[in-house]
Amino acid sequence: MYAAMLKKKLVLAVDEERHVLNKEKKLNFEKYRCPHCRKPVILILSQKKSAFFKHLSEIDNTMGEKEEHYTSKNLLKSAFTAAGFNAQMEVPLADGQLRADVLVSPKLSLEVQCAPLSKEEFLHRHNLYKQINVLDLWIVGQRHYLKTKLKKTQLIFFRENKLWGIYYLEIDLKRNYLRLKYNVIQEPITNKLRYQIVNFKLDEIGMRKFWYFRPKRKKYQLNSDSQRQYLMRQIKQKTHLGLAVAEKLYRNHLSVEQLPDELFEKWRKPGEKSSLFKYLEKLDQA
Secondary structure (H helix, E strand, O other): OOEEEEOOEEEEHHHHHHHHHOOOOOOOOOOEEOOOOOOEEEEEOOOOOOOEEEEHHHOOOOOOHHHHHHHHHHHHHHHHHHOOOOOEEEEEEOOOOEEEEEEEEOOEEEEEEOOOOOHHHHHHHHHHHHHOOOEEEEEEOHHHOOOOEOOHHHHHHOEEEOOOEEEEEEEEOOOOEEEEEEEEEEOOOOOEEEEEEEEEEOOHHHHHHHHOOOOOOOOOOOOHHHHHHHHHHHHHHOOHHHHHHHHHHHHOOOOHHHOOHHHHOOOEOOOOOOHHHHHHHHHHHO
């Protein structure tokens, strides 16, 4: 759709694009509506074709991964361009071995991942980025959204820095957000995660806030007794974790009650081996 209603007037997407690029307007700050159904639409600045408007109602949980990927790239490129970056899409790098989804700057690439991705393919692309000294930030679609329990397939998408700690990036097309989950930590025994969340609108203001975001990180409270009780339930229910721990306890003539308290008190990085297993493995080696 190449035209929309704005304050009872018909405006063209190419004209609105020019206003955004000339800093006369902020991206999607205006409330555009479809000329036919009057429902909300957003402006998308595309590198391969003219700017266009898209219905917000079309951006929902039924969107296919290919369309989600394409729309995500366009919105990220548009937002960073509006914020003053020379962002480009589908840029060949590493002598053509890589194609950056959105190259924000010569040293920063955004990779949007909506479909499944093997660890081998991720490492291949990630290592190519390292070889050319470009930071690759991975932004995931709804398939990979981080919830309260960690999945092994999500481990490849985590990043870490001094300000945010361990963090995870998601794109929410339905709400037009870039979502940052930061200060991510995993409980000592369970696969439950704790993290803080902040959303950035996919527009000029949102991307600038994201770029300069300096959070205050929480200190999480932990109930070590609940961790010990969880382990006992796992052993009783003969889960994979429970059987593995029970075998090691049996070999070392120990019960859960005899295990040191500190094993149930130490937070860990997502996917990191627990202090409990490290302790039991040391006993096996003694």
